[in-house]
Amino acid sequence: MRLEPITWERLADTLADRLLGLKTADGGSWPRVAVDGAPADGAGGTGELAHRVADALRLRGRSALVVGTEGFLRPASLRFEYGHEDVEAYYSGWFDTGALWREVFGPLDPGGSGRVLPDLWDPVADRATRSPYLELPPGGVLLLHGPLLLGHWFPFDLTLHVRLSPGALARRTPEGERWKLPAFERYESEVDPAATADVVVRADDPRHPAWRG
Template sequence: MRFEPITWERLSETLAEHADGLHPADGGPWLRIGVDGAPAALPGDRAEHVAGALRARGRTVLTVSTGGFLRPASLRYEYGKQDPDAYAEGWFDTGALWREVFRPLEPGGSGRVLPDLWDPVTDRATRSPYRVLPEGGVLILHGPLLLGHWFPFDLRVHLSLSAGALRRRTEEAEQWTLPAFARYEDEVAPAESADVVVRTDDPHRPAWTGIGA
């Protein structure tokens, strides 16, 4: 896999230009983009940059974080608070993401998306109001471990970190999650299923594969 240097600004503009010309694979009126990456790769920041570039093109964009779709603590911590297999398999409520985010954007759907469901600080439902994404709008879902669930993304962006860079840039309190990301690389191979891979070992000097590599 060959990488070429690029700036974050140019990357966001290029991805927005490409997405602006895409047609949803299911024939529906909503485009769905996934920005996949470990927290150390800052997928939320990168998603917001792409969203801003799309809004500048006149598109309505809704960004959603998987961090708002965590399962209750009683389920996340069933095997302890630092179990990497539980983190990989059971921390994120993928069923709720399908129900509240993706199904409303299927052909004939309502467009009513729930932006978040669960507050991990209070361990209670957020009770956030639904957001209506108009036809022609774009959903950007961002977070870790996204590409192993068959989510119907029309554009998949993977923020890649080498094992060494991931270790260096992951906070000490979160080092226990590293085996989950190693497993993700082995079992899902996100760089192979993504449409775009961005190498982020140096956060100031990203490099990418181009689109559709």
């Protein structure tokens, strides 16, 4: 896979320009973008990149809404049903994909209301956030960021994967989170996000990202 050096700032500008002309696959009014990648220290996190792109879109006169999957975790009783470090549960059961379909993607279907719930569950307090709905005007762009996004058949119009080599991911994952590494190995094997995504950003050295898109 041939990658070209780029800065995070130029990447955000390039993606924003591309999104201005993006047509939705279903003919709807709201382009939906995945910013996928493992959470890791100093690796150009997916949330930071999603916000950079959103800011670049707003400078171009286009509305954008950033939503993180960490706001759609399932309750602790379900996440930790088989222990606090169960890889299978993390891979397939931590995130409330049904709520994401209902509260984020459904309102952006053709003829939808555009009223998106930005988050549903506070994992620290382990209770509903009760956040108000936010209305994304027609033409506004949804940027959904988080890990393991590309294996759920979500109706994205553009997918971006922030890639770390196994060594870089292991180095940048906090010690208490390293039990999750086998889930990302499985993701690489089953989903192959670097081959699946429309845009790939390598962030082994977060000071010198490179991309293919």
